[in-house]
Structure formats: C-alpha cells, structure tokens
Amino acid sequence: MQYWGGPRTYSDNRGHPRLRMRHAPFAVNRAAHDAWLRHMRDAVDELELAPELERQLWHYLTYAAASMINTEG
Numbered sequence: 001m002q003y004w005g006g007p008r009t010y011s012d013n014r015g016h017p018r019l020r021m022r023h024a025p026f027a028v029n030r031a032a033h034d035a036w037l038r039h040m041r042d043a044v045d046e047l048e049l050a051p052e053l054e055r056q057l058w059h060y061l062t063y064a065a066a067s068m069i070n071t072e073g
Ligand code: HEM
Pocket: 014, 019, 022, 023, 026, 028, 032, 033, 036, 037, 061, 064, 065, 066, 068, 069
C-alpha cells in the first residue's frame, strides 16, 4: 500500500520497512519463496485487476520475493 503511494500506516507504526532485515530471523529458502508467491498469485487473481495493473503488481511481487531469499537450506 505504502510502496504504491498509499497511506504510510506501516512506516508510521513500524519505521522504515527494511524488509530484508526484518525477514533475516526467518529462513526464507527457494521453497518458502515459491509457497509465498503461490498464495500471492491466488490473492492477485481474486482482484481481477486490469491487465496492465496486474502486470505491474506481479512484477513487483516477484522481484521483491526473490530479494527476500536469505538461505539455500
Ligand atoms: C519470499 C517469500 C516471503 C516469505 C517466505 C516471507 C515470510 C515472512 C515471515 C515469516 C514474516 C514474519 C512474520 C512474523 O513476524 O511472525 C514476514 C513478515 C513480513 N513480510 Fe514477508 N515473506 C516473504 C516475502 C515478502 C515480500 C515480498 C514482502 C513485501 C513486498 C513482505 C512483507 C512483509 C512484511 C511487511 C512483514 C512484517 C514485518 C514487520 O513489520 O514485522 N514479505 N514475512
């Protein structure tokens, strides 16, 4: 929401997102990445967005998810 220019509720409550750092205590491997994206795919499908908006959102989510992987195990 905030990334896309919406309300800054997250930062107001939690500070700078620092997403990689916040995920560091959790093992995010390829399997976790795939499971996360699978559920997110279902959620995005439910939105029935216009194709261009869907493409932009999915591009962001796949890019962000890949950057969250922090272990091979
Ligand atoms: C690669 C797949 C991902 C996995 C397996 C994953 C897993 C997790 C886990 C285990 C937590 C902690 C939950 C807790 O505190 O109990 C978390 C928190 C969070 N994740 Fe992810 N995550 C993934 C990708 C992402 C992505 C791509 C985003 C944003 C685009 C994101 C945004 C967040 C946020 C905002 C939190 C809460 C941080 C906080 O304020 O404590 N995550 N995630």
